[in-house]
Structure formats: C-alpha cells, structure tokens
Amino acid sequence: MFVRQDIKSLSEEHLIHRLGQYGIAPYRAGQILRWIYQRGAYSFSEMTDISKDLRRFLAERLAISRLETEQIQTSNDGSRKYLFRLDDGQHIESVLIPETGHWTLCISSQVGCGMGCKFCLTGRGGLERNLETSEIINQICAVRDDLQEPSSLTNIVFMGMGEPLANYNSVVQAIRIITDNNGLQFSGRRVTLSTAGLAPRIDDLGPDVKVNLAVSLNATDNDTRNKLMPINRTYPIEMLLSACRRFPLPSRRTIMFEYVLIAGVNDTPGDAERLARLLRPLRAKINLIPFNPYEGTEFRRPEEGAILTFQKVLMDRHYTAIIRYSKGCDIGAACGQLRARSKLKAQQSRLTER
Ligand code: SAH
Numbered sequence: 001m002f003v004r005q006d007i008k009s010l011s012e013e014h015l016i017h018r019l020g021q022y023g024i025a026p027y028r029a030g031q032i033l034r035w036i037y038q039r040g041a042y043s044f045s046e047m048t049d050i051s052k053d054l055r056r057f058l059a060e061r062l063a064i065s066r067l068e069t070e071q072i073q074t075s076n077d078g079s080r081k082y083l084f085r086l087d088d089g090q091h092i093e094s095v096l097i098p099e100t101g102h103w104t105l106c107i108s109s110q111v112g113c114g115m116g117c118k119f120c121l122t123g124r125g126g127l128e129r130n131l132e133t134s135e136i137i138n139q140i141c142a143v144r145d146d147l148q149e150p151s152s153l154t155n156i157v158f159m160g161m162g163e164p165l166a167n168y169n170s171v172v173q174a175i176r177i178i179t180d181n182n183g184l185q186f187s188g189r190r191v192t193l194s195t196a197g198l199a200p201r202i203d204d205l206g207p208d209v210k211v212n213l214a215v216s217l218n219a220t221d222n223d224t225r226n227k228l229m230p231i232n233r234t235y236p237i238e239m240l241l242s243a244c245r246r247f248p249l250p251s252r253r254t255i256m257f258e259y260v261l262i263a264g265v266n267d268t269p270g271d272a273e274r275l276a277r278l279l280r281p282l283r284a285k286i287n288l289i290p291f292n293p294y295e296g297t298e299f300r301r302p303e304e305g306a307i308l309t310f311q312k313v314l315m316d317r318h319y320t321a322i323i324r325y326s327k328g329c330d331i332g333a334a335c336g337q338l339r340a341r342s343k344l345k346a347q348q349s350r351l352t353e354r
C-alpha cells in the first residue's frame with residue numbers, strides 16, 4: 001500500500017514533477033490545484049472535468065488534507081480565534097482580524113516557538129515542532145471555508161505561533177502556494193512575514209519569494225535586546241539591520257519594525273531617539289505594540305502618556321509610527337498571547353489511553 005502524499009504540501013512545480021513520474025501531462029497540475037484552492041475541493045471525485053479513471057488513479061496516490069477546527073472564539077472587537085487540532089493531537093491557533101472592508105489572517109508557522117523571547121507567552125512553552133507546508137496552508141483554507149465572503153480575506157501575516165524563518169523551507173513553500181496564480185492567489189504585497197531576526201535567513205528570503213518583511217526589534221541596544229530576545233546573542237542588532245538593508249525592496253515599499261513597549265525596559269524617549277537613529281539608513285515603518293500582559297508575567301504595559309510620547313519622538317523624526325492596540329485581548333488572541341493550551345489536555349488523554 002502506498003503512503004499517499006499530501007497535495008497541500010506541493011507547489012505547482014512539485015506537483016508537475018510528481019505527475020510527470022506517472023506520465024500525466026503538466027497542465028493537469030494547474031487544473032487540480034485550481035479545484036483545490038479556488039473551488040474548495042477536498043476530494044478528487046469533485047473534479048468533474050477529469051476522467052473517472054484518472055481521478056481514481058490520483059486519489060490512490062495523493063491526499064487532500066484539511067485541518068480539524070476544534071474551537072472558534074469571537075472577541076468583543078470582532079476578531080476571531082481558531083483553534084485547530086493537528087493529526088498528531090497538537091494544537092495551533094490562527095487569528096482573524098477585522099480591518100476596514102476586509103479581513104487579515106494571522107497564521108502560525110510552528111507548534112510553540114524555540115526563540116525564548118522573555119515577554120512572549122508562545123516562547124515560554126518552547127518549541128514542540130515545525131508545521132508542514134500543508135498545515136500552514138490549511139489554516140487559510142479552513143478560515144476561508146468559514147467566511148461568508150471568502151474573497152474578503154485579503155491579507156496574511158505570519159505573526160501567530162512560531163518563528164517562520166526557523167521553519168524556512170516549509171514556510172517558503174507555503175508562501176509560494178499562497179501567492180501562486182493556481183494556488184490561493186494572494187498578492188505578495190498582502191503577505192507579511194514577521195521574524196525575530198534570523199539574519200542569514202533574511203538574506204535567503206528576499207531572492208526566494210516576494211513578500212513584506214516585518215522585524216521584531218523590541219530594543220535599541222544589544223544589552224537590552226540580549227536579555228529580551230536570546231537570538232540577539234547570535235545575530236546582534238548591527239548584523240540584523242545590515243541584513244535588512246540588503247533586503248530587496250520594491251519601490252515605495254518599507255520594512256515594518258515591530259517594537260513591543262514594556263514599562264521600564266525599553267520605553268523612554270531616549271529609546272525612541274535611538275530607534276529613530278538606528279533605522280535612519282533603512283526605509284522603515286514602525287509598529288508600536290503596547291505589551292499585552294498575561295498571567296505570570298513580570299512585565300508591564302507602559303502608561304498611555306509614555307506610549308504617546310514614544311510615538312511623538314518618532315513622528316517628529318518623520319517616521320510612520322502606528323500604535324497597535326492588539327485585537328482579541330479578551331480571548332487571548334493578542335500579539336504574543338497564543339499558546340498551545342491543549343498541551344496539558346493532550347498529555348492527559350495520552351495517559352488515559354494507556
Ligand atoms: N516569531 C515572529 C512572529 C511572531 S509575531 C516574531 O517574533 O516576529 C509576534 C509579535 O508579537 C512579535 O512582534 C512580538 O515581538 C510580539 N509580542 C510577543 N509577545 C508579546 C506581548 N506579550 N505583547 C505584545 N506583543 C508581543
């Protein structure tokens with residue numbers, strides 16, 4: 001018996017290659033992928049413009065996976081958190097965020113995260129495993145299936161659980177499917193990858209795919225950043241910003257720098273001035289994210305006055321600096337609050353299975 005390969009992990013190029021091994025014409029790849037991504041097919045039997053024999057042949061060799069939605073929680077502000085159960089019993093979350101006239105989906109790239117940032121709840125639990133390309137893609141498929149108007153989902157951000165550049169190959173493959181004409185057909189300008197700063201991978205990303213880059217900077221000197229984000233000991237601020245300078249930006253595009261404002265840690269006007277100076281050689285925009293507290297954290301969100309002063313210092317220096325009051329705080333869906341909560345539940349069920 002064959003192990004069927006999951007078609008949701010294959011880009012068009014890979015599928016063409018795979019079909020070629022069976023002697024099937026390359027144009028079939030686009031035909032199959034359009035059924036899956038544009039018409040929402042989950043079985044070959046739905047693909048009525050393919051002969052019955054060929055459909056049966058394909059179904060014996062290729063699987064079309066989907067994610068099991070375990071829970072959907074809606075926040076007072078209209079954002080929605082989806083909890084998905086993976087085949088091995090692990091869980092991941094995606095957050096659907098309402099914007100004016102459209103939706104943005106924040107997706108996960110790993111179960112947990114191994115980067116260990118001190119202020120981040122996802123980071124606290126450590127890394128469980130990387131997601132497969134299909135598991136990344138299926139978050140988008142599941143949410144689109146759930147929307148009354150699927151085309152209103154226009155933007156994708158890799159800002160959920162995990163460090164996308166630490167799962168490089170699967171993430172790049174997913175981006176290809178997300179932006180492909182025979183795939184999910186998102187414009188690369190509406191896809192944003194956020195990283196804690198794996199500098200060498202930023203250099204790889206630019207030539208590989210055309211997406212927006214966001215960088216979680218969060219501090220303006222190496223001492224503070226070392227303490228907050230251990231990855232900084234490997235790729236300190238200078239190295240990170242040089243990689244950003246090399247990142248190929250289309251005209252009029254910018255790199256988004258995210259800066260979590262934490263009281264007494266990185267929130268003084270002096271920090272804001274240093275931030276402005278650091279980013280001067282770059283085409284940069286800044287997102288200020290007031291720290292989202294959670295149970296058990298020693299960090300605090302700055303007072304409103306300090307947040308506004310920080311923003312003003314940047315704006316006086318001609319930066320676009322937007323304060324991002326996270327959506328979904330009431331359902332634990334805000335930035336940095338995602339967590340595979342069912343870890344404990346999974347362990348318990350494993351115990352009862354014995
Ligand atoms: N691992 C990637 C993608 C996750 S994005 C990255 O770190 O960029 C998660 C964003 O939320 C990052 O910008 C991070 O700095 C921010 N964040 C993490 N914990 C937070 C918290 N408790 N409050 C506010 N923002 C937080």
Ligand code: SF4
Binds near residue numbers: 114115122124195216
């Ligand atoms: Fe991982 Fe990003 Fe959280 Fe850091 S901020 S632990 S890189 S998810």
